[in-house]
Amino acid sequence: MSDLEKPSAKRDGFNIDMVRVLLEGRAFFALIAIIIVFSILSPVYFSVGNFLTMSSHVAIFGLLGIGMLFVILTGGIDLSVGSTLALAGVFAGFLLEGVPLEAFGVVIYPSVWVVVVLTCALGAFVGAVNGILVAYFRVPAFVATLGMLYVARGAALLMTDGLTYNKLGGSPELGNTGFDWLGFNKLFGIPVGVLILLAVAVVCMLALSRTPFGRWVYSTGGNSRAAELSGVPVKRVKLSVYMISGVCAALAGVVLASQLTSAGPTAGTTYELTAIAAVVIGGASLMGGRGSVRNTLLGAFVIGFLADGLVIIGVSAYWQMVFTGSVIVFAVLLNSVQYGSKRKSAKSADKEKVSAKVSKAQAV
């Protein structure tokens, strides 16, 4: 009897393992599938040039997605990143056109690095407002950041009167050239925007996996009450993640403005939803506590490569929306499958291990 059972049990175990591998690597497999399908459908898709172009699109979503990941890991959500991106873009444009100081009768032209730093500071400020509302005034994250979605967009429109900054190239005599370098140029053949994304990703990956702060983020999202009683500064952690999200959005805004060499107040509309989608496709749980930078990046690539592929093979914009939406829902569906089965199988597997150990100990 037991002899008969053994092989089947083994086969089951193998199947479960295969399913788990497929589930856990689903963003990766989806990306591979997308690349294969579009390469077959279009001769121009599979080329280094096209990959680089698509990657610089992905850079925007990737930056937003990584910021969003931090917020989602704590169990929150940040709906304001699209607007923050636009506000950061026009703020950078405003600085590059020159800041008139009327009291002194001079116009200051800050250099590009100063512009980038100031813009990121603005993003941090926007995030800090979100974070203070959520952590200290207990406004639900959805509401606080929804408000910021409107406020930041409005501020961007007010700054430009609804117009777009076009002359972002700067001029040599003013010493503020080089803004287009961020989005336009390449370093070692790779667009600078993509390199920025990779740099941010590496820093964030280390921060999440190897620093106390990362552990605090995961524990805050997993169970904030338990985290608090273990001495985790839960409120400061929440404030920090919204600031990180704001900085990432500002960086994305700078890169996008640079790519387009123009900064408009309506840039990045609905990008917050794309960012959430990237995080979710990457397998993160909207309840908090689960997710990783690597998978979020994969999620961003899935969305970016899918959208561009659909454009390349000439699918209409309307169908693009249908496809993208379906992919997102499918990803969330798989999330619930994964977290449902993982809990069960891990539990039984571990119990077996424990009982094996215990019986061994007893035998001795």
Next chain:
Amino acid sequence: MLHEQAVADNNLAGTTLGEPILSARNVAKSFGSVQALKEVNFDVHCGQVTTLFGENGAGKSTLMKILSGVIQPTSGEILLEGTPVNFSSTTDAQELGISIIHQELSLAPNLNVRDNIFMGREIVGAGGVDFREEERQAQLLMDELDEPIHPLTPVEDLRVGQQQIVEIARALSTNSRILIMDEPTSALSASEVEVLFRVIKDLKSKGVSIVYISHHLEEALQITDHAVVLRDGVMTAYAERKDIDLEWIVRNMVGEGFDLGSAPLGYEMGGIALSLQDVSVPDEALPERSVVDGLSLDVRAGEIVCIYGLMGAGRTELLESVAGRTPMSNGKVFLKGEEVSQCSIAERIEKGLVLVPEDRQRDGLVQTMSVGENLSLASIGAFTRKLMTSRELEQDVVDSSIRKVHIKTSGGEAEIGSLSGGNQQKVVIGKMLATDPDVVMLDEPSRGIDIGAKAEVFKLLSEGARQGLAVVFSTSEVGECLSIPHRVIVMRKGRISAEFGPGVTKEEIMAASGESVAA
């Protein structure tokens, strides 16, 4: 009206007053390696109140969950009027007339009484839900229960006692003949208890059989007809009301069997490690009222102090505010002579004052993290070098914790949900001990873990005390007061009502807490 139906059913089946209507025969239930119930026989007597006595973790709730179909027994059978029945869900049990009213009420506070009573069983007429008929029936039920609650009152506007009546009404509306009440009086005021008892007597007269669970022994004795005592999953005694008294119940509940150890002796205690001075904690719901009222207490290094009290005595509130979770309205906390009243939780942990919370699922564990990550959560600083955490050093912390508190696990990477309750509790304790504290406070450390794990936890605390740790733990089980503590503090209504040395008896402790008749 509905009861006439129920009575008629009873008569049809031929069960007469006092005869067993629902019986459990040799029922056993195990959760993994923990055996919660062992070969239990239990009868519910028709038209009478059967009370189930037992300490926390004795298996009362498990037995009730089996009788009401929430869980299925591992072995044994359930007989309803002599015929074996098999409930695969609460709906099955409900259809056969068995309802359970849980300790935590399951009403939707935003809906009114009528909608709560008919939730999920709406009376649907031609034009949608027949609200008028529902209201009429709800009113009828309220009249029968003699409660002046209007069916359209939102449940959140009702007092807890009235909400309980609504729960009972809902159970009755499903034609329940057997009503299981799990700790129905724990949140009620004295006058509300009277109302409830009147309702129970009323239900009895209508032929409804009642199973009653309470920690309030004196109250239960007023109402019950039969007493059954469970201890560690075994039924230890049965008697009719007329043959027993309080002393009989306590003797059978607590037992003399298992030794939880005794106070560690033979070493010098150190100076005062923790000093509470005139501590008051406001009630969260009613800030002008104090749940802890001007309490002072000194604990020395190496000393084990046990705080005993009934539910609502203010134990949890006291410990949580000393740990820095909730603010005090008055008073000071000193740790080794240094005032820490204004410190954050993190600062208090840093200085050596830690709390192991009562509800480990809600406050103790991060369920999305592994055993190891949970164990090291409170002491991340100890293995951080130049901003980064060190994997090797963390592994050392985790491994030594697993060894020190004897956690049965396949390793630090295991999911926290894969552990048994007792081992999860040890993870929470291990996490706090890993911070190398001077004072450890544990709120009901033995809640929901089996007797073996309990003994291990107590041994751990004794060893800690021997090495100079000051231990304060709270409990609602008298037996634990007589084990390892050097000193027993009894709390009652936010104050210390008595203080005892190791020679104390259970009766003295219970009298001081307000639990016994003798008081």
